[in-house]
Amino acid sequence: MGSERMIVAVAEPGRGHVDHEPAVRHPVRAGLTMRHRAARELIVELNRRCVTDGLSTGTSGNLSVRVPEGILITPSGRAPRRTEPDDICLVGFDGVPLAGELRPSSEVPMHLAVYAATDARAVVHTHSPMATAVSITHAELPAVHYAVDDLGGPVRVAPYATFGTPELAANIVTALGGRTAAIMQNHGAITVGRTLEQAYERSMLLEWLCTLFFHAVQLGTPRVLSQDELRDVREQMARLRYGSAP
Template structure:
């Protein structure tokens, strides 16, 4: 009887060890993705220096870029993770000052990744309009016309609340006099939405700067038509 119990106990420990290894692997993979995406935002000019931040969710943990550390200096040993209440559970580096913004997205959406940038054209547009004009159907990829969240100081709960209001039924928004926030089911998707938003803002600024001309805009009906068409976009399966 004792041998049977010990065997069962050993098997249980083996199962727990396998689960622990899977969890560590998932965290390591997510952290590598966060760092790669953060570096990409810098390489492609969406941030300058240590501005902007990136995060990914793994279960009840949020892996997030640290505050004030250049992305090219981050490595596997610099993992920073917090729980959904903001308590740090991994790492010694302090998490980004925009942690309230990231946590708000995870608490109120099904996001698995968040990208925040200070992209030049999108930030410029955030100072001009309450909503990005429908100059291109790329808006459909973000759920509809992209709103501008009211201004609040960076790192505050007030900014997070303004952002949530602007994100209602959307996967991206502008932050007035600040930058952009997008989210997705993967880091690649969140990043692509950021890039599309910046491109769309650049397009509108370019078209609207031509003297004597006003850009033509899409109607909401035309945008809905695009949203329907996008349901079948991409490869099957």
């Protein structure tokens, strides 16, 4: 397989937990590094948008996409502005790195657990400030706006567990039951989708809903939509084929 060399990436400071392990070169299987070029480029693009859109800072957060061989995931300890398509890691469904010169994100176990438990094709994990604030003070994000229906309903807060652990992965899978988003206590947020674009838009929606909830709480006691009202929303969206092309 040829000689291997060590490559060190310095993590940049950021709020909250960041992937800070030293980056190393993993065994590269012939031809795997250059596969799924379009997916790699999209991961890089949206990873950078996480910073410009205020969803993450420094080297925090991680994105992944499911592919036949496993998952493509952002590397550990690499700032988005310094991450290129070839830096995206390919990890097998057993957690073994298949391609990439950098160490995969420490949250690989969480991503793999989500893919195993759901039909998600993409996962976005951020340290978005408003969602994290909600995680510190509430057990869920209530249905303060009908747009929460796109996330499956009120968003649960998964109990805290150390990053990168099986316990955290299990907590997230439970919180995601019947949902496309979950908030991670004292940590951040996670969204899933059929595509990476959809998962990312749900991250933006979740942060907007958390911001709306924050402002509502400052003004008084928020009115929360009932289950019947949310059911009516779903039925209306189905009738109007909301979000579909004309």
